Amino acid sequence: MQKTLIIIPTYNEKENIERLIKKIRSLSVPADILVVDDNSPDGTGEIVKRLAKSDKSIHLLHREEKAGLGKAYVAGFKWGMKEGYQKLISMDADFSHPPEALKNLIKLCDAQTVAIGSRYTKGGKITGWKWHRYINSSGANFATKTLLRIRAKDVTAGFKCYPVEFLQAIDLDTIQAAGYAFQVEMLLLAQNAGFKFRETPIVFADRTAGESKIQGELKKSAQVVFTLAKQDKTNRQFIKFLLVGAINTGVDYLVYYGMRFLLDLLLTSVGFQTIRQVAKAFSFIVSASSNYTMNRIWTFRSKNRNVAGEAGKFFVVALGGLTINSIVFYLITAQLHWRDIWGLLFATAAATLWNFFGNKKWTFKKT
Numbered sequence: 001m002q003k004t005l006i007i008i009p010t011y012n013e014k015e016n017i018e019r020l021i022k023k024i025r026s027l028s029v030p031a032d033i034l035v036v037d038d039n040s041p042d043g044t045g046e047i048v049k050r051l052a053k054s055d056k057s058i059h060l061l062h063r064e065e066k067a068g069l070g071k072a073y074v075a076g077f078k079w080g081m082k083e084g085y086q087k088l089i090s091m092d093a094d095f096s097h098p099p100e101a102l103k104n105l106i107k108l109c110d111a112q113t114v115a116i117g118s119r120y121t122k123g124g125k126i127t128g129w130k131w132h133r134y135i136n137s138s139g140a141n142f143a144t145k146t147l148l149r150i151r152a153k154d155v156t157a158g159f160k161c162y163p164v165e166f167l168q169a170i171d172l173d174t175i176q177a178a179g180y181a182f183q184v185e186m187l188l189l190a191q192n193a194g195f196k197f198r199e200t201p202i203v204f205a206d207r208t209a210g211e212s213k214i215q216g217e218l219k220k221s222a223q224v225v226f227t228l229a230k231q232d233k234t235n236r237q238f239i240k241f242l243l244v245g246a247i248n249t250g251v252d253y254l255v256y257y258g259m260r261f262l263l264d265l266l267l268t269s270v271g272f273q274t275i276r277q278v279a280k281a282f283s284f285i286v287s288a289s290s291n292y293t294m295n296r297i298w299t300f301r302s303k304n305r306n307v308a309g310e311a312g313k314f315f316v317v318a319l320g321g322l323t324i325n326s327i328v329f330y331l332i333t334a335q336l337h338w339r340d341i342w343g344l345l346f347a348t349a350a351a352t353l354w355n356f357f358g359n360k361k362w363t364f365k366k367t
């Protein structure tokens, strides 16, 4: 039988914690409970201490001061790993995470999979929130997904089951988020370590007792997500790819005008149209080669010896990019009848994304 631990961080949850623990016990969820209390002034810790006396499956981890949700979880995970638990669940104390979903969450979680109690998957929802919390939460989810490309629907979820294999695969001491961004950082670490996600819908009901501690933490959490995005390798490569593209557009123009000027000076008997074509062909060759070379060396740091093959692939991807560019432009302007500017913008964006991922996943794929 696999041992499971439910970790519940608390700060001033005296109206909730005893009811929640009793509820979990009444559902006979096959798991022990660890409450990580940051010395709550309202006496939450004392309540748990009393409950732990008469029930050996209930534990209290007391911490001297309020150090944030993330720090509390790290302490809880370390405790649970030392005690030999194989599945470790994170859960709020305030009934927003329905105890009825625990059994399912445990079932979905395995050695390769982090299970998520999800508000943003089919069947999941949120009740009782004021409108601004909806905006905050869906905004945070959207921004986080775009910036970090985490392949889960609810990336800020707090109700999750982690296999100990994952916790062993990472270094808990290097986690950067002390507070709420911890939830996001854990999913990013799991995805990067090759773990899968499975989501089970939950109805997240706003707390009816006590207070949320999330106010005032939003800015800090956003900063952490931004820092994580800056550290992300794909994001850094994408920025470099854009820069290289911009630089070589400049190279293209410079070489074109330079060549046109020179040829015009030297070849007095050749027509201007021909000079233009030659200059354009020349500037294309120079800027395309330098584009390829800079991406090879700087953006993707390729060590592939087969430079000709690699350059060929780069060219094929670029041809695909050109095709996409004109198809998207055609669809938006001729089919949707939107303004040209939108056609240009979406066509460039689509082609750029195609070129970037085509080169990352094919041309410069690490073998």
Ligand code: GDD
Binding pocket: 008, 009, 010, 011, 012, 013, 036, 037, 038, 066, 067, 068, 069, 072, 091, 092, 093, 094, 096, 137, 156, 157, 158, 159, 180, 183, 207, 211, 212, 213, 214
């Ligand atoms: N030990 C400890 N230390 N516990 C804390 C701390 C802290 O500094 N801050 C918050 N907690 C506890 C609370 O007592 C509660 O049990 C749990 O962490 C969640 O805190 P809430 O204040 O109720 O969070 P929320 O409802 O605003 O946020 C929930 O939803 C977010 C997504 O919308 C949480 O599940 C978040 O993790 C989640 O990201």
Ligand code: MN
Binding pocket: 092, 094, 096, 207, 212
């Ligand atoms: Mn809450």
